[in-house]
Amino acid sequence: MAHAPCPFLLMDNNQPLSHSDPRRQLRMARSMCWHCQSEVTGEYFCERCVKVQPVSKDTDYFTCLGFPRRLALDPKQLEAKFYELSRTFHPDFYQTKSTNEQTISLSNAAVLNTAYRTLRDPIQRAEYLLALETGSVKDIRTSPPADLFEEILELQDTLEEYRASDRGSDQGHRLRATLQTEQEALERRKGEMESQLRRLFADWDKLQDTGEATSQARAERDRILKQMRALLSHRTYVNNIVNDLAATIA
Amino acid sequence: MARIVGIDLGTTNSLVAYMNEGQPCIVPDRNGRTMVPSVVALTDNGLIVGDSAKKYLTRNPERTVYSVKRFMGRGLSDVQSELAYFPYSLTETGGVIRIRLGQKSYSPPQISAMILKELKLRAEAYLSESITKAVITVPAYFNDSQRQATKDAGLIAGLEVLRIINEPTAASLAYGLQKNTQGTIAVYDFGGGTLDISILKLKDGIFEVLATNGDTHLGGDDVDRVLVDLFIAEIREREGIDISGYPDHMQAVRLEAERAKIRLSDELKTEIAIELPEDKGRFTRELTRDQLESLATSVIERTLTPCRMAIKDAGLTPKDIDEVVLVGGSTRMPLVRQRVEALFGKPPHCHLNPDEVVALGAAVQADILSGGTTDMLLLDVTPLSLGIETMGGVMSSLIRRNTTIPASAKEMFTTYVDGQTGVDIHILQGERELVKDNRSLARFRLKVPPLPAGVPRIEVTFLIDANGILNVTATDMRTAQSQSIEVKPSYGLSDTEVERMIEDSFKFAAEDIGARKLIEARLDAESLIKATDRSLAEAGHLVGPEEADAIRAALSQLSTVKDGTDPHAIRARMVELEQAAKHLNTVMLDDSLKKGLQGKKISEVS
Ligand SMILES: Nc1ncnc2c1ncn2[C@@H]1O[C@H](COP(=O)(O)OP(=O)(O)OP(=O)(O)O)[C@@H](O)[C@H]1O
Numbered sequence: 001m002a003h004a005p006c007p008f009l010l011m012d013n014n015q016p017l018s019h020s021d022p023r024r025q026l027r028m029a030r031s032m033c034w035h036c037q038s039e040v041t042g043e044y045f046c047e048r049c050v051k052v053q054p055v056s057k058d059t060d061y062f063t064c065l066g067f068p069r070r071l072a073l074d075p076k077q078l079e080a081k082f083y084e085l086s087r088t089f090h091p092d093f094y095q096t097k098s099t100n101e102q103t104i105s106l107s108n109a110a111v112l113n114t115a116y117r118t119l120r121d122p123i124q125r126a127e128y129l130l131a132l133e134t135g136s137v138k139d140i141r142t143s144p145p146a147d148l149f150e151e152i153l154e155l156q157d158t159l160e161e162y163r164a165s166d167r168g169s170d171q172g173h174r175l176r177a178t179l180q181t182e183q184e185a186l187e188r189r190k191g192e193m194e195s196q197l198r199r200l201f202a203d204w205d206k207l208q209d210t211g212e213a214t215s216q217a218r219a220e221r222d223r224i225l226k227q228m229r230a231l232l233s234h235r236t237y238v239n240n241i242v243n244d245l246a247a248t249i250a
Numbered sequence: 251m252a253r254i255v256g257i258d259l260g261t262t263n264s265l266v267a268y269m270n271e272g273q274p275c276i277v278p279d280r281n282g283r284t285m286v287p288s289v290v291a292l293t294d295n296g297l298i299v300g301d302s303a304k305k306y307l308t309r310n311p312e313r314t315v316y317s318v319k320r321f322m323g324r325g326l327s328d329v330q331s332e333l334a335y336f337p338y339s340l341t342e343t344g345g346v347i348r349i350r351l352g353q354k355s356y357s358p359p360q361i362s363a364m365i366l367k368e369l370k371l372r373a374e375a376y377l378s379e380s381i382t383k384a385v386i387t388v389p390a391y392f393n394d395s396q397r398q399a400t401k402d403a404g405l406i407a408g409l410e411v412l413r414i415i416n417e418p419t420a421a422s423l424a425y426g427l428q429k430n431t432q433g434t435i436a437v438y439d440f441g442g443g444t445l446d447i448s449i450l451k452l453k454d455g456i457f458e459v460l461a462t463n464g465d466t467h468l469g470g471d472d473v474d475r476v477l478v479d480l481f482i483a484e485i486r487e488r489e490g491i492d493i494s495g496y497p498d499h500m501q502a503v504r505l506e507a508e509r510a511k512i513r514l515s516d517e518l519k520t521e522i523a524i525e526l527p528e529d530k531g532r533f534t535r536e537l538t539r540d541q542l543e544s545l546a547t548s549v550i551e552r553t554l555t556p557c558r559m560a561i562k563d564a565g566l567t568p569k570d571i572d573e574v575v576l577v578g579g580s581t582r583m584p585l586v587r588q589r590v591e592a593l594f595g596k597p598p599h600c601h602l603n604p605d606e607v608v609a610l611g612a613a614v615q616a617d618i619l620s621g622g623t624t625d626m627l628l629l630d631v632t633p634l635s636l637g638i639e640t641m642g643g644v645m646s647s648l649i650r651r652n653t654t655i656p657a658s659a660k661e662m663f664t665t666y667v668d669g670q671t672g673v674d675i676h677i678l679q680g681e682r683e684l685v686k687d688n689r690s691l692a693r694f695r696l697k698v699p700p701l702p703a704g705v706p707r708i709e710v711t712f713l714i715d716a717n718g719i720l721n722v723t724a725t726d727m728r729t730a731q732s733q734s735i736e737v738k739p740s741y742g743l744s745d746t747e748v749e750r751m752i753e754d755s756f757k758f759a760a761e762d763i764g765a766r767k768l769i770e771a772r773l774d775a776e777s778l779i780k781a782t783d784r785s786l787a788e789a790g791h792l793v794g795p796e797e798a799d800a801i802r803a804a805l806s807q808l809s810t811v812k813d814g815t816d817p818h819a820i821r822a823r824m825v826e827l828e829q830a831a832k833h834l835n836t837v838m839l840d841d842s843l844k845k846g847l848q849g850k851k852i853s854e855v856s
């Protein structure tokens with residue numbers, strides 16, 4: 001190809017980087033247009049040669065969609081931004097452009113889609129933010145809430161018994177009724193955890209809005225993130241059991 | 251930019267459409283027909299396609315291929331259960347089905363390419379320009395191999411396939427263009443061989459697919475089969491003949507079943523008549539719509555499960571759907587409409603021509619790609635989850651079904667043994683836990699520099715592009731070197747094979763076109779001779795004896811050249827005969843009009 005090698009580096013940001021990551025500093029170095037080598041001042045396009053620019057590898061999903069790192073996002077606004085950026089990046093609009101531009105559009109659109117999918121769902125959004133803030137690349141491991149431990153063990157036994165039983169028999173009916181009650185109880189529990197999470201989300205947003213850097217604020221930040229991690233991990237655990245239960249007794 | 255056409259490559263019928271002043275239009279043939287039957291026949295004079303090939307279904311069933319779309323991107327074991335229904339012979343080489351026609355074998359993409367070439371020629375003749383670029387539609391539920399096979403078919407036909415687009419979403423574009431709707435719609439596409447359901451959100455020109463589901467082996471063909479099975483059983487019982495042993499008669503049974511099914515969409519009962527082999531006479535029976543419906547119920551019920559799953563995956567309930575759009579010939583069955591209406595709780599929208607709307611939408615997408623319009627944008631999804639094989643024969647999902655495309659995922663690979671130089675990767679598609687229950691798409695071997703175990707870091711990117719087709723790239727994270735990957739498809743043609751097929755197709759193109767012209771001329775001549783014979787018999791007494799003689803002379807001249815090999819001579823004699831019989835036809839028409847009016851009061855006439 002006659003073109004100079006293109007430094008497009010737009011890739012999925014599955015593994016978010018923390019503030020202290022040295023790779024963040026590379027961002028400036030890349031704000032040179034891959035095509036005309038002038039400095040890119042526009043948001044997505046080089047203002048001189050009007051070529052689309054690759055989203056930097058280090059751009060997090062909040063920045064990508066133009067939202068602050070808050071946990072309450074208006075789904076309508078998010079959608080509007082997603083549609084707007086889809087019109088900017090979608091490969092359909094690059095069919096008549098150069099191969100380089102097509103490649104950039106394709107990977108930018110893929111990142112945009114992942115970003116939107118992640119931020120659209122409040123739980124995934126929180127998990128992503130947690131990973132961003134704590135610099136942890138590992139998925140949040142699911143774990144049972146301590147107070148539910150006994151209950152869940154018992155439930156597993158009942159499930160086993162039900163699976164082995166004759167569904168039409170009296171015993172089958174009885175077990176099914178027990179499981180149904182359990183399912184309802186767990187769903188209530190899941191609901192409670194979700195309202196607790198929503199309160200934490202609000203706390204987080206408030207703390208960000210005040211923008212204080214006191215040690216007190218730092219302690220508050222750590223508290224929120226810690227509680228959020230525990231709650232998210234418990235909620236996923238309970239959610240999996242509820243789904244499993246629903247599938248078994250359906 | 252050169253014109254891009256939109257093509258609906260259907261199981262039963264195919265169409266080509268283009269944009270004309272902001273409106274999509276279907277390219278008709280010279281008789282005004284818009285659909286090309288997806289049938290390819292090998293005759294003594296070569297391969298023919300479409301309407302003329304359809305005539306060979308009963309004449310020469312072993313050499314006449316129909317419903318080839320069912321075999322695209324598939325292996326023989328995938329279609330084992332339906333082999334008995336096809337009179338032509340199917341084998342498998344290198345994971346790809348091959349269809350035997352005379353001395354040669356053809357892969358499904360080659361047969362599809364013949365249909366595409368027919369559409370290409372039709373568009374070139376109609377638009378008086380050469381056509382080299384196309385958007386081709388596929389069922390939304392087509393997997394990667396089936397999409398790739400469709401793309402290969404385009405290449406073999408000499409078309410640059412700029413986009414593979416899903417049939418229901420194409421339909422939604424045509425629908426959206428016409429109705430300018432906002433809101434949530436469900437597109438239910440029930441054609442000859444496939445069923446698709448897509449749920450979309452339409453807002454300010456964005457067509458966002460929320461979920462899609464379907465069955466690539468469920469269509470009007472399956473309704474025909476329940477009738478065929480019934481007739482076979484009844485013929486066996488009543489006449490003691492196993493008609494399934496006679497391929498040409500079986501085709502007649504199949505076609506009669508389909509015709510009866512179509513008639514019963516408008517009528518409450520119909521007559522079935524089937525010629526029996528070995529001069530055993532005819533089998534006749536009456537078939538009512540009720541009988542058809544009770545036989546077809548199970549097939550139609552099967553279409554509803556994917557609908558329910560799609561609604562659920564979209565996070566909606568049926569009442570959230572503002573409008574249901576029907577696409578595909580099989581949605582003309584009243585029972586289908588009833589069941590769809592019952593499921594969604596509202597009468598479906600059926601003002602669009604269900605045969606044409608997919609091709610029209612493909613033309614709209616072509617217009618978008620060529621920069622003709624930027625008002626509309628389609629955001630489609632991948633219908634099936636994509637993953638790789640991990641330890642213990644389990645599939646690990648990388649991109650979930652209903653993810654908006656383009657979509658990408660990354661996975662880091664390393665080694666387990668010191669000095670290991672390769673890692674084998676097996677790519678899968680499907681929703682099940684175990685590898686063996688999912689579709690194997692491809693395998694490839696990552697090259698790794700010989701290092702201690704665990705040291706190499708190879709990042710593999712799986713990217714599903716806007717066609718729904720997978721692209722794989724790999725980068726060595728230690729050296730930042732990217733490596734080219736040769737992916738071996740599990741159910742597809744290799745690149746070299748496709749290249750050879752493209753060459754072959756060019757080599758034979760000239761020959762094929764010649765053969766096709768001759769066969770078409772002959773078939774047209776035959777129908778003209780038949781029609782003129784009939785006119786002479788019915789109305790010969792209305793013209794003078796000299797005129798009748800002149801017509802008979804032209805008839806016999808045409809009959810003589812018809813068996814020759816010059817299509818131009820045939821066409822020339824046809825024109826002569828048409829001239830000679832022109833007056834006769836006018837007289838006959840007047841006469842029948844007069845007869846029709848007799849016995850009616852004047853007031854009824856005006
Ligand atoms: N009036 C009718 N009543 C019932 N079925 C009909 C009617 N008209 C056509 N069909 C059936 O519709 C099917 C063909 O529909 P269509 O042309 O939409 O399919 P296709 O696009 O070729 O197939 P696919 O989309 O599955 O690849 C055939 O099975 C045909 O028998």
Ligand SMILES: [Mg+2]
Pocket residue numbers: 258260261417441442578608
């Ligand atoms: Mg169709």
